[in-house]
Every structure is written in structure tokens, then in C-alpha cells.
Amino acid sequence: MPQNNLSAVLYGINDLRLENTSIEEPDDDEVLLEMGCVGICGSDVHYLVNGRIGDFIVKKPMIIGHESSGTVAKLGKNVKNLKIGDRVAVEPGIPCRKCNFCKEGRYNLCQDVVFCATPPVDGALRRFYKHAADFCFKLPDHVSLEEGALLEPLNVAVFACKRGGIGIDSTVLILGAGPIGLVSLLVAKAMGANKVVITDLIESRLAMAKKLGADATYLLQKDKSEKDVVADIHAIFGDAPNRTIEASGAQASIRLSMLVTKPGGVAVLVGMGAPEVQVPLLSALCNEVDIRGVFRYANSYNDALNLVASGKVNVKPLITHRYKLEETKQAFETSRTGADGAIKVMIHCK
Incomplete structure (x- = not known):
């Protein structure tokens, strides 16, 4: 096995360095992965530009990256679910498995979760990385390592659509056509949403959404009044949408999710923005709009994998740029600036 473990290490704001780190030995229940692909997430860029997300602050050098896939290179002695050579998608958060949240199956709410590339935990953007074997999902032969890495954002969308109860009677408005908004569109369609x-x-971004199967798109204009935007969207639906997925985290968008949703409907908040925002809560409560938060995901990786493996969801068009591990800095610059219509930037580690 080559001893080069080139890794992308974030030292602080706008200080991302490529350096060799040691190859870790997998524990009894872990596997060592030769990393295949790592996608750049908005949160990775956020850590690079701001050095923090809420209470998670980069205080010491941290290897970045959590949307990942790789090939099993070494097995811990208790591992039964995988063998050397298996290609896997990595679910990046390892919960404690013992608390009530874990036992109830809501392990995304576990207070002791160890999440890849969330300070102070190192991430996966390196040649070799070890991970809990039961949070690695074997990819069928026809699913690529790139698709494996994209299961992470797809999983957010699967979980959001489940939280929203999306089905054949759903008319869905998605606010924000970044990567999470676009995968939410794919999943809502796969779950049978009516519109x-x-x-x-x-x-x-709206052109990409159209390509991915959106029934209609709406270009938001900053100078248009909230009331007019609500009226425009209701006109597109011929009614109010009964499900809204907010995927931007912007205050204007969060407000819109509460104002535009049909009385008795559901607004799912996925986008993470400022810690405090001003929202029309009275309108939401008088209309009995259920407001449901989404924090990462739980028990949905297999569903995301099945959607891709069955062909019900095609995530490949989301990848707009590809880089080698050695080109990580350029990759982050492309992602940060959105150059050339960048949506999902993929780094190949091998």
C-alpha cells in the first residue's frame, strides 16, 4: 500500500493546505478506505471562508470533506458486512448508538455524534481515511464512485421529503436551486409529487432545474414585494402549494415558505442561515402550517442508494466540475465563486 496520504487540511480562514498525514489503522469495527471521490459541500466552503458555522469553530487544523466514497483497503477484525475491494458510499456522521435518540432511530439528534469535517473532527478529503464499517454502504457495480459521493447531499433531500410527507397528493414549492434544492426536486419527483x-x-440554476424535471421555475427578483411574489407563485400552482421545502437559509426565503404554503400544509426548513431570523409566525400559526426542521438525516442512506441504483434518480448532471486531489485549492475556488455555473464540484482522490 502506498504510504502517501495527501490530505486537504484547513488551518483557518482562507488557509487550506495540501500535506501528508499519517494513514490511520482501522479499529475493530472500522474499515480503511482508499478514497475515490469527495464532493465539495456549501458547509466546506463556509468553514474555509468564515472559519466557523454557528458554534462549530475551526480552532485547530482540520482535514476537510464529508461527501465521499471509496474502496475498502483494510478491515477491522470484527467487520462482517464488507470485504476488501468493495466500493462504498460513506455516511459521515457516527452517533453514540447508546442514547435515547439513537435507540429511537433519530440518531441525527444524538448529542455525541462524530461528524466528518465538523470541528474538531477530521474529514475525508485525503487518499486514505478510516470509517465505521456499519456507516459504509456497498455500491452495486453499476453505481459509480461519483454517484456514491453524491448520496450524501441526496440523503439530505430524501430525509427532507420524508419529513415533509411528500407523496402523490403533494404540490411542492422548493425555495433555492442550489445543490440541496436540486436534489430535493429529484427526490420529490421520485416520491410521486404531483407538481x-x-x-x-x-x-x-433554474435552467438546470428545468433540465432535471421541474414542472415550472420562478425567478425571484429582489425589488418585488413579498405579497406579489406569493401571488405569482399561487398563480403558477393555480392554488397554494401544500408542501414547501426551504433550501437556501435566506430570511426572505424562510418568510416566503410560511406565507406561501397552503393552510394545513407543511413547510420544511433545510437551509441553514443566520442563527436568528424575523418570520411571519402569526400567519403560519393561524393557517396551521406545520414548520418542520431538518438536521442532516437518519435512516435514509439505503433509500438514497436505491433511488440511484434503480435509475429513479439521476444525480450525474449535478456534477459540473471535476478536479484531482492535487488541485483541491482550485476546486474550492470554483465552488466558492460559482465560476462557470458550478453546481457540484467533485474531487477525485486516486
Whole structure:
């Protein structure tokens, strides 16, 4: 096995370095992976630019990256579910498995979760990385390592659509056509939603949404009144949507999710923005709009994998740029600036 473990290490704000780190030995219940692909997430860019997300602060050098896939290179002695050479997608959060949240199956709410590339935990953007074997999902032969890495954001969308109770009677508005908004569109469609409309401020993203199967798109204009935007969206649906997925985290968008949703409907909040925002809560409660938060995901990796493996969801068009591990800095710059219509930037580690 080559001893080079080139790794992308974030030292602080705008200080990302490529350096060799030691190859870790897998514990009894872990596998060592030769990393295949790592996608850049908005949170990775956020740590690079701001050095923190809420209470999670980069205080010491941290290896970045959590949307990942790889090939099993070494097995811990208790591992039974995988063998050397298996290609896997990595679910990046390892819960304690012992608390009530874990036992109830809501392990995303575990207070002791160890989540890849969330300070102070190192991430997966390196040649070799070890991970809990039961949080590695074997990829069928026809599913690529790139698709394996994309299961992580897809999983967020699967969980959000489940939280929203999306089905054949759903008319869905998705606010924000970034990667999470776009995968939410794919999943809502796969779950049988009757109509899906997506909004954004950027025309090129809406063009991608159209390509991915949106029934309609709506270009948000900053100078338009909230009331007019609500009326425009209701006109597109011929009614109010009964499900809204907020995927941007912007205050204007969170407000819209509560104002535009049909009385008795559900607004699912996925986007993470400022810690405090001003929202029309009275309108939401008078209309009995259920507001449901989404924090990462739980018990949905297999569903995301099945959607891709069965062909019900095609995530490949989301990848707009590909880089080698040695080109990590350029990859992050592309992702940060959104250059050339960047949606999902993929780094190949091998």
C-alpha cells in the first residue's frame, strides 16, 4: 500500500493546505478506505471562508470533506458486512448508538455524534481515511464512485421529503436551486409529487432545474414585494402549494415558505442561515402550517442508494466540475465563486 496520504487540511480562514498525514489503522469495527471521490459541500466552503458555522469553530487544523466514497483497503477484525475491494458510499456522521435518540432511530439528534469535517473532527478529503464499517454502504457495480459521493447531499433531500410527507397528493414549492434544492426536486419527483416548482435568484440554476424535471421555475427578483411574489407563485400552482421545502437559509426565503404554503400544509426548513431570523409566525400559526426542521438525516442512506441504483434518480448532471486531489485549492475556488455555473464540484482522490 502506498504510504502517501495527501490530505486537504484547513488551518483557518482562507488557509487550506495540501500535506501528508499519517494513514490511520482501522479499529475493530472500522474499515480503511482508499478514497475515490469527495464532493465539495456549501458547509466546506463556509468553514474555509468564515472559519466557523454557528458554534462549530475551526480552532485547530482540520482535514476537510464529508461527501465521499471509496474502496475498502483494510478491515477491522470484527467487520462482517464488507470485504476488501468493495466500493462504498460513506455516511459521515457516527452517533453514540447508546442514547435515547439513537435507540429511537433519530440518531441525527444524538448529542455525541462524530461528524466528518465538523470541528474538531477530521474529514475525508485525503487518499486514505478510516470509517465505521456499519456507516459504509456497498455500491452495486453499476453505481459509480461519483454517484456514491453524491448520496450524501441526496440523503439530505430524501430525509427532507420524508419529513415533509411528500407523496402523490403533494404540490411542492422548493425555495433555492442550489445543490440541496436540486436534489430535493429529484427526490420529490421520485416520491410521486404531483407538481414541483422551484425558485432562485440565478437564471442558470433554474435552467438546470428545468433540465432535471421541474414542472415550472420562478425567478425571484429582489425589488418585488413579498405579497406579489406569493401571488405569482399561487398563480403558477393555480392554488397554494401544500408542501414547501426551504433550501437556501435566506430570511426572505424562510418568510416566503410560511406565507406561501397552503393552510394545513407543511413547510420544511433545510437551509441553514443566520442563527436568528424575523418570520411571519402569526400567519403560519393561524393557517396551521406545520414548520418542520431538518438536521442532516437518519435512516435514509439505503433509500438514497436505491433511488440511484434503480435509475429513479439521476444525480450525474449535478456534477459540473471535476478536479484531482492535487488541485483541491482550485476546486474550492470554483465552488466558492460559482465560476462557470458550478453546481457540484467533485474531487477525485486516486
